[in-house]
Amino acid sequence: MTSRALSSILLLWLLLVAGRCSLFASPPIDAGSGQPEATASSGQQAATDVRGTWSGTFFSKDPKVPPFTMTIIITPNSQGHLEGSSSLNSECLKGAKLHVTVTGSTVVLAGSDEAGDNITVRGTVDNTGTLLKANYILNGSASGRCETDDGAGSLSKQ
Numbered sequence: 001m002t003s004r005a006l007s008s009i010l011l012l013w014l015l016l017v018a019g020r021c022s023l024f025a026s027p028p029i030d031a032g033s034g035q036p037e038a039t040a041s042s043g044q045q046a047a048t049d050v051r052g053t054w055s056g057t058f059f060s061k062d063p064k065v066p067p068f069t070m071t072i073i074i075t076p077n078s079q080g081h082l083e084g085s086s087s088l089n090s091e092c093l094k095g096a097k098l099h100v101t102v103t104g105s106t107v108v109l110a111g112s113d114e115a116g117d118n119i120t121v122r123g124t125v126d127n128t129g130t131l132l133k134a135n136y137i138l139n140g141s142a143s144g145r146c147e148t149d150d151g152a153g154s155l156s157k158q
Contacts, residue, residue, distance in 0.1 A: 047102040048125045050074050050132075050157075051082065058136055058153030065149055066091070072109065072155065074100055084109055092140030092149060093117045107132055117146075123154075130157040 123134025140146030
């Protein structure tokens with residue numbers, strides 16, 4: 001098996017695991033306030049509210065890969081789970097639909113574009129709730145445009 005195929009399989013597995021968690025991990029939205037419902041009785045840390053528009057730049061670990069900017073609009077879907085629609089200027093990925101998982105201040109955004117190129121962004125929101133410092137892994141092999149890439153960057157709440 002080629003390294004490209006192994007990379008694709010590994011990333012697909014990671015996305016499936018992240019996606020499975022994200023489908024159920026987003027806090028339900030309180031209909032009265034529009035805010036995530038508190039989970040005081042469960043003893044879990046309340047999730048950071050990440051709804052809204054986030055934008056920033058990511059830098060690859062590979063110096064040959066140019067940085068890319070990404071803007072994500074995070075909203076609850078009809079079931080109250082968070083989803084993100086992204087726009088970015090990457091050579092390897094075009095606007096991806098993202099599942100959003102929030103546990104305390106940890107945020108995971110995982111999804112793919114229409115061509116099957118995948119991205120996972122995992123990071124932590126700062127105490128102000130306005131800066132997400134994150135690492136990413138991107139697999140653009142499905143379209144043949146790019147190979148696997150990873151790096152870091154940050155998104156600021158607009």
